[in-house]
Amino acid sequence: xxxxxxxxxxxxxxxxxxxxxxxxxxxxxxxxxxxxxxxxxxxxxxxxxxxxxxxxxxxxxxxxxxxxxxxxxxxxxxxxxxxxxxxxxxxxxxxxxxxxxxxxxxxxxxxxxxxxxxxxxxxxxxxxxxxxxxxxxxxxxxxxxxxxxxxxxxxxxxxxxxxxxxxxxxxxxxxxxxxxxxxxxxxx
Amino acid sequence: xxxxxxxxxxxxxxxxxxxxxxxxxxxxxxxxxxxxxxxxxxxxxxxxxxxxxxxxxxxxxxxxxxxxxxxxxxxxxxxxxxxxxxxxxxxxxxxxxxxxxxxxxxxxxxxxxxxxxxxxxxxxxxxxxxxxxxxxxxxxxxxxxxxxxxxxxxxxxxxxxxxxxxxxxxxxxxxxxxxxxxxxxxxxxxxxxxxxxxxxxxxxxxxxxxxxxxxxxxxxxxxxxxxxxxxxxxxxxxxxxxxxxxxxxxxxxxxxxxxxxxxxxxxxxxxxxxxxxxxxxxxxxxxxxxxxxxxxxxxxxxxxxxxxxxxxxxxxxxxxxxxxxxxxxxxxxxxxxxxxxxxxxxxxxxxxxxxxxxxxxxxxxxxxxxxxxxxxxxxxxxxxxxxxxxxxxxxxxxxxxxxxxxxxxxxxxxxxxxxxxxxxxxxxxxxxxxxxxxxxxxxxxxxxxxxxxxxxxxxxxxxxxxxxxxxxxxxxxxxxxxxxxxxxxxxxxxxxxxxxxxxxxxxxxxxxxxxxxxxxxxxxxxxxxxxxxxxxxxxxxxxxxxxxxxxxxxxxxxxxxxxxxxxxxxxxxxxxxxxxxxxxxxxxxxxxxxxxxxxxxxxxxxxxxxxxxxxxxxxxxxxxxxxxxxxxxxxxxxxxxxxxxxxxxxxxxxxxxxxxxxxxxxxxxxxxxxxxxxxxxxxxxxxxxxxxxxxxxxxxxxxxxxxxxxxxxxxxxxxxxxxxxxxxxxxxxxxxxxxxxxxxxxxxxxxxxxxxxxxxxxxxxxxxxxxxxxxxxxxxxxxxxxxxxxxxxxxx
Ligand code: SF4
Numbered sequence: 001x002x003x004x005x006x007x008x009x010x011x012x013x014x015x016x017x018x019x020x021x022x023x024x025x026x027x028x029x030x031x032x033x034x035x036x037x038x039x040x041x042x043x044x045x046x047x048x049x050x051x052x053x054x055x056x057x058x059x060x061x062x063x064x065x066x067x068x069x070x071x072x073x074x075x076x077x078x079x080x081x082x083x084x085x086x087x088x089x090x091x092x093x094x095x096x097x098x099x100x101x102x103x104x105x106x107x108x109x110x111x112x113x114x115x116x117x118x119x120x121x122x123x124x125x126x127x128x129x130x131x132x133x134x135x136x137x138x139x140x141x142x143x144x145x146x147x148x149x150x151x152x153x154x155x156x157x158x159x160x161x162x163x164x165x166x167x168x169x170x171x172x173x174x175x176x177x178x179x180x181x182x183x184x185x186x187x188x
Numbered sequence: 189x190x191x192x193x194x195x196x197x198x199x200x201x202x203x204x205x206x207x208x209x210x211x212x213x214x215x216x217x218x219x220x221x222x223x224x225x226x227x228x229x230x231x232x233x234x235x236x237x238x239x240x241x242x243x244x245x246x247x248x249x250x251x252x253x254x255x256x257x258x259x260x261x262x263x264x265x266x267x268x269x270x271x272x273x274x275x276x277x278x279x280x281x282x283x284x285x286x287x288x289x290x291x292x293x294x295x296x297x298x299x300x301x302x303x304x305x306x307x308x309x310x311x312x313x314x315x316x317x318x319x320x321x322x323x324x325x326x327x328x329x330x331x332x333x334x335x336x337x338x339x340x341x342x343x344x345x346x347x348x349x350x351x352x353x354x355x356x357x358x359x360x361x362x363x364x365x366x367x368x369x370x371x372x373x374x375x376x377x378x379x380x381x382x383x384x385x386x387x388x389x390x391x392x393x394x395x396x397x398x399x400x401x402x403x404x405x406x407x408x409x410x411x412x413x414x415x416x417x418x419x420x421x422x423x424x425x426x427x428x429x430x431x432x433x434x435x436x437x438x439x440x441x442x443x444x445x446x447x448x449x450x451x452x453x454x455x456x457x458x459x460x461x462x463x464x465x466x467x468x469x470x471x472x473x474x475x476x477x478x479x480x481x482x483x484x485x486x487x488x489x490x491x492x493x494x495x496x497x498x499x500x501x502x503x504x505x506x507x508x509x510x511x512x513x514x515x516x517x518x519x520x521x522x523x524x525x526x527x528x529x530x531x532x533x534x535x536x537x538x539x540x541x542x543x544x545x546x547x548x549x550x551x552x553x554x555x556x557x558x559x560x561x562x563x564x565x566x567x568x569x570x571x572x573x574x575x576x577x578x579x580x581x582x583x584x585x586x587x588x589x590x591x592x593x594x595x596x597x598x599x600x601x602x603x604x605x606x607x608x609x610x611x612x613x614x615x616x617x618x619x620x621x622x623x624x625x626x627x628x629x630x631x632x633x634x635x636x637x638x639x640x641x642x643x644x645x646x647x648x649x650x651x652x653x654x655x656x657x658x659x660x661x662x663x664x665x666x667x668x669x670x671x672x673x674x675x676x677x678x679x680x681x682x683x684x685x686x687x688x689x690x691x692x693x694x695x696x697x698x699x700x701x702x703x704x705x706x707x708x709x710x711x712x713x714x715x716x717x718x719x720x721x722x723x724x725x726x727x728x729x730x731x732x733x734x735x736x737x738x739x740x741x742x743x744x745x746x747x748x749x750x751x752x753x754x755x756x757x758x759x760x761x762x763x764x765x766x767x768x769x770x771x772x773x774x775x776x777x778x779x780x781x782x783x784x785x786x787x788x789x790x791x792x793x794x795x796x797x798x799x800x801x802x803x804x805x806x807x808x809x810x811x812x813x814x815x816x817x818x819x820x821x822x823x824x825x826x827x828x829x830x831x832x833x834x835x836x837x838x839x840x841x842x843x844x845x846x847x848x849x850x851x852x853x854x855x856x857x858x859x860x861x862x863x864x865x866x867x868x869x870x871x872x873x874x875x876x877x878x879x880x881x882x883x884x885x886x887x888x889x890x891x892x893x894x895x896x897x898x899x900x901x902x903x904x905x906x907x908x909x910x911x912x913x914x915x916x917x918x919x920x921x922x923x924x925x926x927x928x929x930x931x932x933x934x935x936x937x938x939x940x941x942x943x944x945x946x947x948x949x950x951x952x953x954x955x956x957x958x959x960x961x962x963x964x965x966x967x968x969x970x971x972x973x974x975x976x977x978x979x980x981x982x983x984x
Contacts, residue, residue, distance in 0.1 A: 041610075043608040043609070043610045044607075044721075045590060045607045045608060045610065046424065046590075046597055046599075046605045046606075046607050048589070048590040048597075048870070049423075049424055049865050049870070050212065050213050050420075050421070050422055050423070050424065050865075051213075051421030051422065051423060051599045051600040052193060052213050052215045052216050052599060052600065053193075053424065053597070053599025053600070053601070054215050055605070058591050058610040060611055063612065065610055065611055073721070075194060075723060075730070075732045075735050076193050076194060076215065076599075078218075080215055081215070082214035082215055082862060083214075083862050083877065083880060084862070084863070084865055084871060084877065087871070087874050087876045087877050088590075088591070090875060090876055090877075091559070091590075091591075091870065091874065092591055092592070092610075092611065094873060094874065096560060096561075096873045096946075096947065097559055097589075097614050097615075097617070098558065098559060098560060098585075098586035098587070098617060099586055099614050099615025099617060100586060100615060100616050101584070101585055102561075102582075102583070102584040102585075103581075103582070103583055104580075104581070104582040104584075105581065106578075106579040106580060106581055107575065107576050107577075107578065109575045109576075111584065116616065116618070116626070119583055119585070120626045120627070120630055121630065122581075122583075123555055123627065124630035124631050124634060125634070126526060126553045126581070127526065127627065128631060128635070128639060130525040130526045130552070131639070132639055133525070134525065135641060137640075137641065139448060139507055141448055141449075141507060146448040146451065146505070146507075147451070147501065147505070148448050148504065148505040148506075148507060149501060149502070149504055149505065149641060149644075150504040150506070151504065152523070153525045153526065154525060154526040154527060154528070155515055155518075155519070155526075155527050155528070156434075156527070156530070157512075157527065157529050157530070157534060158529050158530035158532030158557075159429040159432070159530055159531070160423040160424075160426040160429045160531070160532075161423065161424075161530070161531030161532070161870075162429060162434075162531065163425065163428075163593070163594075163595030163596060163597055163607070163620075163621075163660070164428040164429075164431070164432055164595060164597060164598060164604065164664075164667065164707070165595045165596065165621065165660050165664050165667065166595060166620045166621045166624065167425070167428060167429045167432035167434050168663060168666075168703050169621055169624045169625070169658065169663060170530060170624050171432055171433055171434055171439075171440065172486075172487055172648070172703075173628050174434075175439075175487070175503055175504065175644075176487070176502070176628070176644045176648045177631070177644075178504045178641070178644065180436060180445075180504045181436060181510045181515045181518070181524070182434055182435060183434070183436055183510070183512045184429055184434045184435065184530075185426055185429070185532060185537070185866070186426050186429060186430045186435060187435065187511055187512040187965070187966065187967060188512050188537060188538060188967065188968055188970075
C-alpha cells in the first residue's frame with residue numbers, strides 16, 4: 001500500500017475543488033459557496049461529540065473561527081452534521097468558556113484568578129506531598145511481602161475528551177506518579 | 189466495533205438493541221438507511237419507542253435489563269430449528285469443543301460457586317483436553333458435553349412464551365424478530381448488531397454483549413461485511429482513550445496492569461501471556477512480551493535496560509479492583525487527598541451522585557481541567573452545602589477545545605483521524621497536553637532534589653521538543669514506536685531512530701520502543717497515516733484504506749478471515765471483505781486478519797487470532813459470572829426472576845442503598861437526546877442547543893399520567909433509594925407499561941445530561957441511579973433501577 005501525495009494531508013487547506021492536500025492553512029475556494037468563505041483560512045477537524053467521527057471544515061479569519069460546517073469529502077458524513085456537530089461553532093465562540101486559571105482556597109466562597117505559574121507550582125507541590133505521604137512501597141498480602149510502588153493518595157479521572165496523544169501523555173504521567181486509581185468515562 | 193460505520197450499508201438485517209442511533213449517532217443512520225434502501229430490515233429492540241423505532245420495520249419492546257432473556261430465546265429458536273450456519277459454526281467457533289464433565293448448571297448457578305465471596309471457581313468450565321493438551325472435539329456436534337449440546341440444553345428453557353413473560357415483549361413481534369434475525373443464517377445473508385450503553389450498563393452487561401456475539405457467531409455473521417458486533421461509542425475519543433488505557437486495569441494496547449504478585453517482568457509475562465498447544469492458533473497475545481517491553485522502553489527510554497528488567501519496578505502494581513465505583517467508595521471513606529478531573533464531570537455522570545459529591549468534601553485538593561465551569565468543579569458550592577465547611581483547595585484550569593490544538597482521535601470504527609489547530613485557545617486556556625507537560629516537568633525538578641522513590645519520575649523519558657507545549661507530532665511518533673538501535677528484524681535492516689513499520693516488528697529485547705503497540709503502523713517512515721485523506725475505494729466496499737488509519741494495521745473489518753470458507757472463498761461473493769487469489773496466492777480486499785493461507789491448506793491459522801484457542805467462543809470460561817449468559821433480574825426489579833430462583837447476578841455482591849420493598853414501584857431508565865451530550869457541559873452551555881432542549885424532563889406513559897393525575901409539563905418529583913430530583917413530566921405514548929408475569933409494570937425514562945450549573949440547568953438523573961456494577965467490568969447499572977414519581981416539586 002503506497003501513499004501517494006494525494007492521499008497525504010500534511011496540513012489542512014482547500015485547493016480548487018477538493019479539500020486540502022498540502023500545506024498548512026491556505027485560501028479557501030470552491031468547496032463552500034464562494035462568497036461566504038472568500039478570503040478565509042481553512043482547516044479540517046473531526047467532531048468532538050459522538051464517536052461517528054464526522055469530518056468538518058473550519059473557516060477562520062484573523063485568528064477567529066467564523067464558520068464550521070460538514071466536510072463534504074469526508075467518507076463517513078459527506079458533509080452532513082447532526083444538531084451537536086452543527087453547534088461546534090458555539091464551543092469555539094462562547095462567552096462561557098474558561099479563560100483564566102481559577103483557584104478556590106479552602107473554605108472560600110469564590111474563585112480567584114491566578115497565573116499559570118503560581119498554580120503549576122502549587123499543584124506540583126501538592127501532588128508531591130500527597131505522593132510522598134501516601135506512597136505504598138510494599139504491601140503484606142496473605143502473609144507475604146510484595147513490592148507494589150503505588151501512590152494511593154490520589155486518583156485521576158477522565159480522558160475521553162482528550163486526543164490520543166494526550167491520553168498517552170496522561171497515562172504515562174499517572175503511571176510514573178505511581179497512581180493506581182486511573183479511570184475514565186469508558187467505565188461508566 | 190468489529191466493523192465500521194460505512195460497512196453498515198452492507199447489512200441485510202440491522203438489529204439496534206441497547207442503542208438509538210437515529211437519536212444518538214445520527215449520521216451513522218445514513219448507513220442504516222442506505223442498507224434499507226437496498227432492502228435491508230431494521231429491527232429496533234428498546235424499552236421505549238425511540239426515533240430509531242420510528243424508522244424500523246420491526247419494533248419489539250423490551251423491559252430494561254432483560255436482554256439475555258430476549259437473546260437466549262433467539263438462541264433457542266436458532267438451535268431448535270437448526271437455523272445456524274453450520275459450516276462456520278463447526279470450523280470457526282468452539283461449538284464442537286468438549287467441556288469438562290463436572291460442568292453443571294443448577295437453578296441459576298453454574299458449578300464452582302462460592303456464595304460467600306460471590307465468586308466462581310472456573311475449573312469445571314474448562315475444555316476437556318487430550319494427551320497433547322489439545323481441546324477434545326466432536327465435529328458432529330452430538331456429544332452431550334460439546335459446547336453445542338450444552339448450549340442447546342441451557343437455552344431450551346428460553347421458550348418464546350417464557351421469554352415474553354420476562355421481557356414484556358408482545359409474542360407476535362418477538363417471533364417476527366426471531367424470523368428476521370434467523371434469516372441471516374444463510375451463508376450469503378448477514379445481520380449486524382448496533383449496541384450501546386443500553387446494553388452495557390447492567391449488572392450483567394458483559395453477558396448481554398456476549399449473548400449478542402453468540403447469536404452472530406451461530407449465524408456466521410462475524411467477520412462479514414455488514415455484520416459483526418458493533419458498539420456505538422458515545423464520546424468522540426472514548427475508543428482511543430480506552431486503547432490508550434486511561435483505566436486502572438490496562439496499559440496502552442490492552443496490556444494488563446501488573447498485579448502485586450507479578451514480582452518481576454518474567455513473572456508478569458508468565459501470568460499474562462496466554463498459551464496454547466494448538467500450532468494452528470495464532471494466539472496473538474503470545475506477543476505480550478514484545479509489546480510490554482516496547483512500552484517500558486517508550487516510558488523510561490535509555491534508563492530501561494535488560495539488566496534492570498526494563499524498569500518494570502517503576503510501574504505501580506495493583507492489589508485490587510480500582511474501578512470507578514470502587515474508587516468513588518474509597519473517596520467517600522476519605523481515601524484520597526487529591527483528585528484530577530480531565531474533562532469529566534462525575535457529580536452528573538457517575539452513579540449515585542449525591543454520594544460522590546459528599547465524598548469530594550473529603551479532598552485536600554482537586555484539579556479540574558475543562559472548557560467550562562462544571563458541576564464537579566464547583567461541588568463546594570452545590571445546593572445544600574456551605575462552602576465554609578469544605579476545606580478543599582480547588583484548581584480549575586481552562587482547557588483548549590478540539591479546534592484549538594492538534595492530535596488524533598479514534599472513532600467507533602477504530603479510525604484514528606487527525607485534527608488540526610485552527611485558532612489559539614481563548615484567553616489563557618491551554619491544551620491538556622500543555623498541562624500534563626507542565627506537571628511532569630515541575631515534578632521532575634522537585635523529585636530530582638528529594639522525595640519518595642523518585643526514579644520513575646526522574647527517569648521518565650519526556651522528550652517532546654522545547655516548545656511552549658509538547659510537540660504532538662513527536663508524541664504520535666513515540667506512540668507508534670521506533671528502533672532504539674541498529675537491528676535486523678525479519679531479514680530487514682533498520683537504523684536506530686527509524687519508525688517501526690508495524691507491530692510485527694516489535695521486539696522483547698529492548699531494540700524497539702512503542703507507546704501503544706496497537707497503533708504501531710499509524711506513523712511510519714512514510715509519514716503520519718492518521719492524516720491521510722485518500723478517497724479511493726477500489727473494491728467498492730467502502731473500506732477507504734487511504735482515509736486516515738485504523739487499528740490494527742489499517743484492517744477495516746476485524747476477524748475478516750471468518751468471512752471466507754476454508755478455501756478462502758467469500759461466504760458472500762457479492763460483498764467480499766477478503767478473498768484468496770489462487771493464482772497470486774495472496775489475499776485481496778481488506779487487510780487480512782493475519783496473512784496466512786486459507787484454512788484448508790498447511791501452515792494456516794484459525795481466524796479468531798486474539799483468542800488463545802483460535803475459535804470464536806460460544807462458551808467462554810474466562811468470565812466472572814458464567815460461561816453462558818443467563819437471565820437475572822437487575823439489582824432493583826419489580827418482579828421475581830421467572831427463570832430460576834436466583835434473583836440477581838450471583839457474581840455481584842448486593843450493595844447498600846438498594847430497595848426492592850415496593851416503595852419504589854416503577855422501572856427507571858436513563859438515556860441521551862440528540863441535542864445534548866453526556867454530563868452536559870459541552871451542550872448545556874451552547875445557546876443553540878439549550879434553545880432546542882432547555883429543561884430536564886421525565887417520560888411517562890399515558891396510563892401512569894392518568895393514575896398520578898399528571899398533565900404534560902407538570903412538575904414532578906422522581907425519587908429512589910439514593911435521592912430525589914425534580915423534572916417536567918412528558919406524557920407520551922412512546923412509553924408503554926410492560927405486561928410481565930400477569931402484572932403491568934410502568935417505566936419512567938429520563939435523560940441524564942442535566943445538573944445544577946451552566947446555562948441550562950435541571951435535575952441530575954444520576955441522583956437516582958445505584959452504585960452497583962457489572963460482574964465483569966463494574967460499569968454501573970444505570971439502565972434499570974426502581975423509582976417513584978409524585979406530582980409537584982420536591983417537598984422539603
Ligand atoms: S456530527 Fe453528530 S453524528 Fe457526527 S460525530 Fe458529531 S455528534 Fe456524532
